[in-house]
Amino acid sequence: MSVDHATMSGLLAGLRVVDLSRNLPGPFCTRMLADLGASIIKVEPPEGDPSRPLGPLFDALNHGKESRRIDFRQPTDLDQLREWLVDADIMVDSFRPGILQSMGLDFDRLKAINPKLVMVSITGYGQHGAWSQRAGHDLNFMAMSGALDQMRAPTGELAMSNVQWGDMAGGSSMACIAILAGIFDAQRRGTGRHIDISMAHGAHAHLVLPKATATLFAPVLGHPPGAGEDMLNGNLPCYNLYATADGRHLAVGAFEFKFWKAACAVFERPDWVERHWQRGQAPGSPENNALRDDVAALIATQPLAYWAERFEPADACVTPVLTMHEAQAHPLFADAARTQPWAAI
Template identity: 40%
Template sequence: MAGLRVLDLTRLLPGPMATLHLADQGAEVIKIEDTGLGDYARTMGPGAAQASAEGKDSPFFRMLNRNKKSLRLDLKQPAGVQVFLRLAAEADVIFESFRPGVVDRLGIGYEAVRAINPRIVYCAITGYGQTGPWAHYAGHDINFIAMSGLLDQIGTPGSAPAMPDFQIGDLLGGCLTSLVGVLTAVMGAKATGRGSHVDVAMADAILAHSVFPLLATQTPDGLAPRGEGEMTGASPGYAVYPTADDRYLAVGAIESKFWQTLCTALGLPELATTDMTNAAEMKHAREALAMVIKTQPLAYWKKTLVPLDCCVTPVLRLDEAVNHPQFIARQIIVNETGLTQCAPPFKLSHWPQTERRPAATAGADSAAVLQAVGYSADEIETLRRDGVI
């Protein structure tokens, strides 16, 4: 993506993760923060206090902002707006995550930029989008997955909804969905010279990907209660089972060949013909599997079932996952400047991964970024003196 210039006005997780993917593939990403607190992520997350004591940004910030340039800019000053528009005139993509209308009030919205750069792709990431009765409401990941019906489906029968330690709305919705929209629009801009405003609502994205729950609502039985759906606990071939040492085994033996292999290995060949449409038979099979699996520790099942290739895996803790031979072989985990993080989660055969540069300190590239669009040293010094940068 060398040659793609991206202006990133976003903070925290969704937008910075999206622009991280672009930066890792060679795009020039200029992270623009205000001259006050800037991106709150610099002081948030596990390890932030220790990092601050050492004069560093938080691990959370450093993990999401490698390979980016940093510019501090006061967009509440007219001179700051002019700096932004000058940068935008030569940019390909802009990401922002303010509430609807904020960028327009600042004078840097899509229409203002399109007037000077018709090919701009301008992506707005919000919780509920630019339109609709909830457009101006604030929210976080828990709110978006709650509104879209996902949170209600996570958990065990009779329990309260379980909060996942994975920001599904932020990452599926705010990050990956925005990238699909942006790259679609970038291709269109290259072909026609006309860019696009990309309106991404994280709640929309979750709902749009809720394939099986949405299908279930259109069946005579409707959507199953929490923890009782075909993919959430009712099926014995797609479930989580406790082991003797209070660990867990994940079974995904949906296809009959995998289910038959698993039943035979567990000494339960009679269950191989279980009718997976009969609730009573499924319940009996699940209880039988649970009794057998509970007799041995996780290490035993890893040794005996995983090699059979019947879609059975241990439920690993994250500290175990990052040290697993599979992920090590894939080189997905990297440790740079004392920070364990993930490399891009895909491999391109013709373009090896680019060199990774650590996240920049706030405003570290301000002068270089402005020089690249024609500002003189005297002009930059004036902007700095006036608190614009």
Template identity: 35%
Template sequence: MPSPLHSLKVLDFSTLLPGPYATLLLADLGAEVLRIEAPDRVDLTKVMPPFDGAHSTAFSYLTRGKRTLTLNLKTPEAVAEVKALVRDYDIVVEQFRPGVMDRLGIGYKTLRQINPRLIYCAITGYGQTGPYRLRAGHDINYLALSGVASHCGRADSGPPPLGIQVADVAGGSHHAVMGILAAVIRRQQTGEGAFVDISMTDAAFALNAMAGAAALAGGVEPVPEGGLLNGGSFYDYYQTRDGRWLSVGSLEPQFSARLCEVLGLSDHKPLALNQDPAAQRRLKAAIAERVATQTLDEWRAVFADVDACVEPVLTVSEAAEHPQLKARGMVIEVDRGDGTRQRQIGVPIRFA
């Protein structure tokens, strides 16, 4: 069966993470992706350690399944080459600040005259409009301005610098792919292309979801450790005797009852259903004291056959070896083109 997006061709002008991750998803689903690489502007992911041999691990992963063409977009010859290519391509993805592609002579208004069916996706920190449209930023800034960081972390230490790029990936990349594919469906109906404007700050703001609904419609401003899901209840992480961590998400009554029974805290079961902050603090303290008496491996054995929403906090390498992720094929081996293979994160979308 052909890959779902096998008929789509993508010109990718992006660097770093958001755009390349978006086009990686498209490539993994079968799209033909051609990266346009500048000869004099190094993509930082290409030189970012760690390396696997001569290859940056990040760059090898983000360029999987793509071809590369080196063009100096400041030259008339390169501009002419792009204009020729775009006649045969469905999608353009770029990540420059607003106006850069126009100044190069290959912005949306120019390219749509060549190919009216073109879907052009611009991924930026703040979008194509608004007072911040030309401002520089990174993931941590988008999470700060969108309100996401304000209710993450601990009350006494503030928001943490996260280990993953939430605004870049969950915001920019995923919303870009959704916007592109929505435009593809509309093009099938109308024959017209589209300009897709993705702001990573907009997308991060949308990720507030339930906390955002509470603030905007309910007048309840979320704060760290102030809600059911951000540390304000027993739904939390607990340190084990060996310094590892156990996640406890036993919110529903049947799960919290099993949790308390397994931990020997049956007298505390009523506290799990009590939303009073003081009751939650007492329950958290009891769970923390109990969890600290055994190692992570010991707790894994205890909860192995208990359906209570309790799981170990694994490292990335440990997660790769977990039987669930292995059964799902989430670690693959990719041919690097030099006779060697590299382990990478697999494709998280399955089709029956």
């Protein structure tokens, strides 16, 4: 079945967005909108977006946009911005609460010139409350949301991710959802609205599985599951990261029994098949932990290339852990016919 990226790139054709945001969360949000066909005016201060000195990052976040600069301290420049907003569908900003109002760009004033305007403000901690005026970055939003505490090695050390989940999952993606929902509502009712996206709350909203499994395992453990104690963070033999002989890692994601059975066939260990959580082996039990050690010992006997080749034809949810550069060169991502996460089929 073929995919049609041209069809997807035109889905938002005609949508007009004025983007006042800077750095990562807002620009990544509007870049996704641009990839889907929206027209983006990127409004920058006289000195430019802070990401401009990081050329490749700026290009990745802002391709397909029209960049314009204004001085937000000059009334005439703000008047020019208001003219752009008269015909806009969306305005995106990342200012601290109260800054837009101080410039005469609050929603109550802007809806007077454009009743259908949907404003989406991406903030760290929300528009109201004791934390609303605090500065922050991805690391802070992840830390305060409880999400960062979930990113631990089995030995307990915190991992500092180089993917900005608070900015992008808690901010950019949530803002995209809000924009599309806001536009849908504005088209039906004829009036816009102001939507606030709190990145800390957005990151916290992603703790669906840890919250659920904590309810299940805390009574058994006597405490909420920690590093290596939860269903998907290192407890199960069938769902884990294992070191190979050359210091690389194999991702075993055989969570369901049918995939574990397929993995055991590749491992040539039929005696492991029934030792699965869906066959009654309790997570965290001595038997569970012993099997996990046995799987680790077997995988450690061979380099990653060996296991990658063995599992290539197997329907077992087992894959090599690729570096970023290996992933870019892999046929899955190197195929020029597939450059976006979405495609029409």
